[in-house]
Amino acid sequence: MYTTTISYSNTQDYFTQLFRTEGNTTILGLGNLGTLENFGLSLNDKLKSAKWWSTTLHTDINYKKVNGFTNGSNVSHGSCKCAV
DSSP: OEEEEEEEEEEEEEEEEEEEEETTEEEEEEEEEEEEEEEEEEEEEEEEEETTEEEEEEEEEEEEEEEEEETTEEEEEEEEEEEO
C-alpha cells in the first residue's frame, strides 16, 4: 500500500526563540519573528517480504521559510530537511 501526503501551512505572528544582542551580550528570549511558511511531502510504502514479514518505508521532506525582523535586521531564511 502506497500513501502520499502533501501539506502546507502559513503562520502569521510566528512566536519563537530569538537571539538579541546588547553591546557584547547576546540574550536568548522569546518573541514574534514574523511569518513562517511550511511545505511538506510524506511518502509511505509497505512491502511484503514474506508471508510472515513486511517492511515499511517512510520518507519526509519538509521546507520551512521564515520572514521577519529581529535585532534590527530583516530576516529571510529557508531550509529543507529530509528524513528517511
